[in-house]
Amino acid sequence: MIKLQNVSYVRLGTADLDGATKFATDYLGLEISHRLKDSVYLKSDQREHSLCYFHGSPADQTAAFEVSERSELEMAASELDRLGHHVRLGSAEEAELRYVRRFIAFEDPTGNKIELVWRPACSNRRYHGERDAGITGFSHIGLCTTDAARDETFWTKVCNARVSDRIGDAALLRIDEVHHTIALFPTDRAGIQHINHQVATGDDVMRSFNFLSERQVPMVFGPGRHPTSSARFLYFEGPDRMVFEYSSGVREIADELLYRERQFPFNPKGFCEWGAKPQIKEFRN
Secondary structure, rough: EEEEEEEEEEEEEEEOOOHHHHHHHHHHHEEEEEOOEEEEEEEOOOOOOOOEEOOOOOOOEEEEEEEEOHHHHHHHHHHHHHOOOOOEEEHHHHHHOEEEEEEEEEOOOOOOOOEEEEEOOOOOOOOOOOOOOOEEEHHHEEEEEEOHHHHHHHHHHOOOEEEEEEEOOOOEEEOOOOOOOOOEEEEEEEEOEEEEEEEEOOOHHHHHHHHHHHHOOOOEEEEEEOOOOOEEEEEEEHHHOEEEEEEEOOOOOOOOOOOOOOEEEHHHHHHOOOOOOOHHHOOOO
């Protein structure tokens, strides 16, 4: 079994690197960690970076997860190859550009680009966002799935994720005590469905709602509160129509023996107990 430690970073292609960088700093509240000719690395916590925008196709999207040992990276490559996934060992130059010591790349059953990384770099500088959005860290990602049952099996049987709850067939998966680190949303494409940053309080969620609304950033869901994770949330669109989420107060599951996964309906009440209605394709029937 592949033992994922946490979600490490996402890489997003964009045709407008300057515009994407301005959004990430001035609106989202991230801090530039490094800037290269065709890439900008942004941080949201103690990691060297958690988001990299690079000049390329917006369809080129990658999610990276950390493993704790080099031997686990090698074991993962062997197991994925045995299961029929094409696995590529990243070059030393590619690893340096990702600020990791070593990584492998492959696609999950839907075709989502995934990287497993060993020894990602931490920063010697404290994160300080360009605007005070209250961000406490990069937290989770939504992934698209074209076959929810198949992909749930991959992440829970090949990898160490566990189902916390489901909304319809959309599985919310944890790899530590946090309610979910991966969310699988049924749709007709591969890609990253949304990117989540935790903020300190519900007040931070509302401050960002007002700040972003005043600047005409498209609001696509919320403010609201998820009945699954209990988090207060706000979803909005960024560059290339990528959906970003702020949330606060996500529940933790400390006792694995006592917790049982729950089933919620795939309708607005399954997504929000305050009555907000999503304008996100993957959240609607």
